[in-house]
Amino acid sequence: MTASSNGKPKFAMYWAASCGGCDIAVLNIHEKILDVDANFEVVFWPVAMDAKYKDVEAMPDESILLTLFNGAIRNDENAHIAQLLRRKSKILVAFGSCANEGCMPALANLSSVQEIIDTAYETISTDNPQGLRPVANYTVPEGNLHIPSLYPVVRTLDQVVKVDYYMPGCPPESHQIAAVIDLVIKVLHGEAQLPPAGSVIGAGDSTVCDECARKRDVKTIKEFKRIQHVMLDPEICILEQGVLCSGPATRSGCKALCPAAGSPCIGCYGPAEGVIDFGARLMSAVASVIDSNDANEIDRILDGIPDPVGMFYRFNLAGSVLRASKPAWLSKQA
Amino acid sequence: MSEPFEPVIIGFTCNWCSYRAADLAGTARIKYPPNVRLIRLMCSGRLDPTFVLKALSGGADAVLITGCHPGECHYIEQNYKALRRYLLLRRTLVQMGVEPQRLKLVWASAAEGVRLASEITKLVEEIRSLGPLNWPTSTNGQVEIFEPLEVPA
Numbered sequence: 001m002t003a004s005s006n007g008k009p010k011f012a013m014y015w016a017a018s019c020g021g022c023d024i025a026v027l028n029i030h031e032k033i034l035d036v037d038a039n040f041e042v043v044f045w046p047v048a049m050d051a052k053y054k055d056v057e058a059m060p061d062e063s064i065l066l067t068l069f070n071g072a073i074r075n076d077e078n079a080h081i082a083q084l085l086r087r088k089s090k091i092l093v094a095f096g097s098c099a100n101e102g103c104m105p106a107l108a109n110l111s112s113v114q115e116i117i118d119t120a121y122e123t124i125s126t127d128n129p130q131g132l133r134p135v136a137n138y139t140v141p142e143g144n145l146h147i148p149s150l151y152p153v154v155r156t157l158d159q160v161v162k163v164d165y166y167m168p169g170c171p172p173e174s175h176q177i178a179a180v181i182d183l184v185i186k187v188l189h190g191e192a193q194l195p196p197a198g199s200v201i202g203a204g205d206s207t208v209c210d211e212c213a214r215k216r217d218v219k220t221i222k223e224f225k226r227i228q229h230v231m232l233d234p235e236i237c238i239l240e241q242g243v244l245c246s247g248p249a250t251r252s253g254c255k256a257l258c259p260a261a262g263s264p265c266i267g268c269y270g271p272a273e274g275v276i277d278f279g280a281r282l283m284s285a286v287a288s289v290i291d292s293n294d295a296n297e298i299d300r301i302l303d304g305i306p307d308p309v310g311m312f313y314r315f316n317l318a319g320s321v322l323r324a325s326k327p328a329w330l331s332k333q334a
Numbered sequence: 335m336s337e338p339f340e341p342v343i344i345g346f347t348c349n350w351c352s353y354r355a356a357d358l359a360g361t362a363r364i365k366y367p368p369n370v371r372l373i374r375l376m377c378s379g380r381l382d383p384t385f386v387l388k389a390l391s392g393g394a395d396a397v398l399i400t401g402c403h404p405g406e407c408h409y410i411e412q413n414y415k416a417l418r419r420y421l422l423l424r425r426t427l428v429q430m431g432v433e434p435q436r437l438k439l440v441w442a443s444a445a446e447g448v449r450l451a452s453e454i455t456k457l458v459e460e461i462r463s464l465g466p467l468n469w470p471t472s473t474n475g476q477v478e479i480f481e482p483l484e485v486p487a
Contacts (some may be wrong), residue, residue, distance in 0.1 A: 252368070280383035283426065287418035290448025293404065293411070300420050308426040321387040322469065327471045 009065035011040035014045060014094075016078035017105040017154060022096035023047040023070065032178045039185050040066070044085075044303060056084055064088050066096040066294030068167075072105045072318060073155040077148035088137055091194075093201070097170035099325075101158040101270050101278070102318025106154040108318045109324035112308060112331030113150050152331045153316075153324040154285040155328060163194070167202045168244035170268035170315060173254050176202035203253030205273040207267045212247055212256035215239065220291035224304030227264065238264045239289070244311060249281040265317050277321045279312035341461040342368040344389040345398035345454070348378050350408040351443050352400035358447030366451035367458045370398060379402070379412025383423045386437065390427075393472035397459045398435040400450070403441040413441075435460055436467065 004273030014025060027033060027048070036042070043064060044051045067089040073079050085091055096104035108116055121128055166181065180202045180302040186192035195201060204211070216237045225242045232238060238245040238259055247259065251279055258265050271278040286305075292298050305311055313320055323329075347353040353374045359366060375381060378401025386397045407413040420439045427451055428434050439456055443448040 041337065088414055116487040277384045277387055279426065280423075281385050283422050284419055287456045288415050290418050293363055293417070295417060295421065298418050302425060304426070305356075305422075307429075309429045312426060320431055321384065321391045323391075323471060325429070328431075330431075 006008070006041060008039065008041040010043045010063060011036065012042070012044040012064045012067040012085065013047070014044065014069050014071070015177070016069070016082065016098070016157075017074035018039055018071030018096065018098045018106070019047065021171045022068075022098075023061070023247060025096075026068065026177055026254075028174045029178045030174075032181060033254065035185060036181060039188060052083065053084070056088060059088050059214075061087050062089065062090050063191050066091045066093070068093050069099050069157055070096040070171075072098040072102050073151070073160050074159065075148035075150050079151075079160055079236065082157060082160050091164045092157075092161070093165045094157040094163045095167050095168055096172055097168060097268055097270060097315045100166050100168050100319065101316045102154055102156055102172055103268075103315050104155075106316075107310065107314070109153050109322035110163065110329045111325075112327045113152050114331060116150070153328050155323075156318045159318070164197055165240055166198075166267075168251055168270040169202065169203065169254065172202055173257075176253060200251070200273075203251050203269055206252045207272045208247040208250040208252055208259070208269065209258050211252045211254070212259045213263075214239075216240070216257055219289035221300060221301070222291050224274045226270060232262055234262060239286075244286065246282055246314075248285040249278050270315060270319070278316040279309070281318055282312045283308075301318055339462060339466055341369050341395040341458055341466070342393060343396045343454075343457065343461065344394045344396055345370045345372045345387065345400065346378070346381050346442075347374050348408075349374055349376045350415075350449040351368050351394065351406070352378075352440070352450060354444035355442040355446045355450040358426045358444065359451045360445055364447055364451045366454045367459045370454050374463075375406065377393075377409050377412045378416035379407070379409060381419065383419055390432065390436070390470050391471045393445075393469070395464075395467045396438065398454070398457060398481075399437070399439045400442050403443055404407055406443065429457060433464055433465070435464060447453060 013023065013026065026117055034116045042049060045055050067085050069092060071078065073082060086292065094100045098105055103298060121133055134147060135292065136147060138145045140165065141153065142252045169176065183192055187194055215235055217240060219240050222243050223245060227243050230241065230243060232241055243264050245264035247265040249272060250265055250267045251269040253269050271281065275281045290298055290301055292301060347356060356372055378399060381399055388398050399416060401413040401416050402408065404413065424434055424437050427437055440453045
């Protein structure tokens, strides 16, 4: 299985802890998917074709040219496949928010593993009269069974293996995926060069605010409002209207789709160029525009942000400086 | 472990007030515990919340933010921005499981060497009784967060 039977370079895509939206986004590039098929042999893509892990294990190292890896590292299966695909791939791309920075799965880093298991198996909405719990290893007459076990904290792909390129977005926009695929095909034909290793690809290097067409003026906020409680002016900056918007901290590349549709940016393209901690940048921006100098009044205004971590680290908890809450990282010992 | 716990505290000071207050404490030979490492900024408004997160994740047990009294900022009103960032950041840290005492804001003018020294002393004692933070991303973090966890049976 060196060069594929038809001489085409090999392509793989994998989902770890993710929702499947990234896979759909790749299929959503419409007729461009035919270019993928014309230029690559798809050897492993669980959402689109049948393949077994042992098929990948049997491939020679670095025999896959391009692997798009979406999903965070939540359990030992995710970590095992990340390590396996790293070994088998020349170019490993962290594809989508989960692989880049944790995304929604990483909000689990606010809870201990025990709390998560209890919620899944014991809350009022769960019908589990025997009180069954998952067991990682179990022996049946046919042999030993192993199901993946949860890590105390969710990690990003590059906290587990070396990543060559980062492609943000939840999911990455189709026009950005198409552009990246075009580039890789050009590279294959010797018409272009790959960007420097470690680059962010398929995104801009500014902020969503920079791409947003809404009018910006002086921001002074006396009260944070939920979007369902306010009729937003379609022309004016959403943050100026008192609705939290993640635009100031978020990387450009989506053409400010959400604000254009009347909804605040929620930060899915991750930290803008040069931002070390997404939440810190956003907190800094939001706190600056609160229109009060009185500690009590500021506190009252901040009550309008009932879930600060969920707001400021919605997509970025695993990729943040602190990475996980204390209950999560302590939960191994509990 | 026989050595008593000595908290490591990172203190951010303003060039125009609290840094001079600390300096004054020094020249006046006012004693305060050596647990606090002071970093001079031009203004408390320069304090990016990232600095605090970096300090805590890198092994600090607490962070002290100091600045000019309200209404006395050298840059008109940047200390109010520091106040708002502090109040918001503290809420976020509490949700992350960090005790609120680990982030403290103190106003101190250039003349208040005695007050700054006593606030530092109070903070060090408070953190000493609270115990170490040992965030697992730091070298003194005791918890290996990368090991697989056995799912409770």
